[in-house]
Amino acid sequence: MWVSLSKDEPLQDPLTLLLWEWQVASWAMQYMELIPKEMQPVAGTDGAHYRRRQLVRQLPVHDHDPSQCRGLAEGEAKLMEDFVKKYKAEALGVGEVALPGQAGNAKEEDKAKDAGPAAEKPPKTSNGALESTPTAGLYRCETCKQAVPEDCPVVYADRAGYARLWHPACFVCCRCAEPLVDLIYFWKSGAAWCGRHYCESLRPRCAGCDEIIFSEEFQRAEGMAWHKKHFACLECETLLSGKAFSLDKGSLRCATCSRSKRL
Numbered sequence: 001m002w003v004s005l006s007k008d009e010p011l012q013d014p015l016t017l018l019l020w021e022w023q024v025a026s027w028a029m030q031y032m033e034l035i036p037k038e039m040q041p042v043a044g045t046d047g048a049h050y051r052r053r054q055l056v057r058q059l060p061v062h063d064h065d066p067s068q069c070r071g072l073a074e075g076e077a078k079l080m081e082d083f084v085k086k087y088k089a090e091a092l093g094v095g096e097v098a099l100p101g102q103a104g105n106a107k108e109e110d111k112a113k114d115a116g117p118a119a120e121k122p123p124k125t126s127n128g129a130l131e132s133t134p135t136a137g138l139y140r141c142e143t144c145k146q147a148v149p150e151d152c153p154v155v156y157a158d159r160a161g162y163a164r165l166w167h168p169a170c171f172v173c174c175r176c177a178e179p180l181v182d183l184i185y186f187w188k189s190g191a192a193w194c195g196r197h198y199c200e201s202l203r204p205r206c207a208g209c210d211e212i213i214f215s216e217e218f219q220r221a222e223g224m225a226w227h228k229k230h231f232a233c234l235e236c237e238t239l240l241s242g243k244a245f246s247l248d249k250g251s252l253r254c255a256t257c258s259r260s261k262r263l
Contacts, residue, residue, distance in 0.1 A: 031097055031153040034168040039179060054181035058173070058194040062211045069211050071227045076214040083203070083214070087186065091198060095155040095171055095183030100139040100148055103156040103165075143170035159187035173197055206230055207250055222247055233257050 032040055040047040062068045064084050066077040096103050139148040142164045148154055154165040172179050174191035186198035193201065204213045204220075208230030219231040219241060232239050235257035246258040253261065 031168060034153065035179070036169060051181060054178065058178070058181050058196050059184065060196060060210065063195055063199050071206055071209045071211040071213070071230065073215060079214045080212070083212070087198070087202075091159070091186040091188055091193075093157055093159045093185050093187060095157050095166075095180070095185060097153055097155055097168070097183070100150050100152070100154055100165060104158060104162050139165060141165065141167045141170050143167070143172065155183060157185055157187065157192060159185075160190075160192070175201075208232070221245075224250065226252075235261075 032042075038046055039050055041051040042048060062070075066072060066080045069077075069080070072080060139150065139154070140146065141148055141154070142160075143166055146167075148165065148167065153168065155168055155171040156162055156165055157171075169179065171183065171185070171192065173185075173194035175193060175197035178194060180192060180194055184195065185192040186195055187193075188198060188201065199205070199212050204218060204225035205211070206213050206218070206227045207224045208226050211227075213225060213227055215227065217228060219226045219228055221231075224247075228241060229239070231241055232252065233245070233254040234251045235253055238254050240252060240254060244255040246253050246255070
């Protein structure tokens with residue numbers, strides 16, 4: 001089994017994905033066996049718990065639902081709505097599991113043959129580029145570059161074009177190298193990203209509340225970012241903008257609390 005979601009569908013709360021359409025193929029179990037056992041999302045197993053953790057990590061609800069955000073100031077909800085609308089139109093996709101050469105291109109070619117010679121032309125990807133599949137027997141995984149047998153299920157990403165394919169275990173985020181949960185990916189700069197790191201590649205993320213920052217005014221320190229109202233001492237909650245502070249493993253402390261901690 002695997003899950004398939006159209007990029008035109010709204011992305012829902014990861015823990016209540018009721019609109020997913022589960023599909024079954026004769027080689028579905030073969031596909032599952034190609035995923036590390038500890039990651040196989042079988043009900044009641046460690047793999048199922050891993051999937052839930054990854055959904056929350058890779059697709060935090062506050063990255064796509066303004067109503068779940070605490071850090072949005074007045075007027076920023078519209079900025080976030082536009083941000084989400086844009087990435088759904090330009091980057092969001094769900095991998096398609098198929099045998100090599102049997103994904104989107106093959107389906108389009110069958111339709112073209114049925115329609116006659118005049119209709120036979122290379123299909124387009126969702127990005128508008130013309131694509132062609134590799135010659136039979138020359139399939140290679142995009143990540144590990146190893147040859148892929150023609151009877152081995154692989155993952156295709158429509159936004160990448162059907163000339164590219166991945167081993168199930170190799171379909172990972174280019175930033176964190178974690179497997180893309182439920183095959184949900186964001187395509188950017190010729191690579192697949194998880195939702196968390198795709199959003200962070202476009203906007204800073206607050207180290208205090210974990211939400212994307214849409215304000216043009218925010219605080220930065222040591223490669224991290226905060227909403228101004230969250231740039232505060234962990235102990236006494238004093239706002240630290242313009243004040244001395246210490247930063248230890250992501251935790252901010254004012255000078256007074258930092259000295260107290262060392263005593």
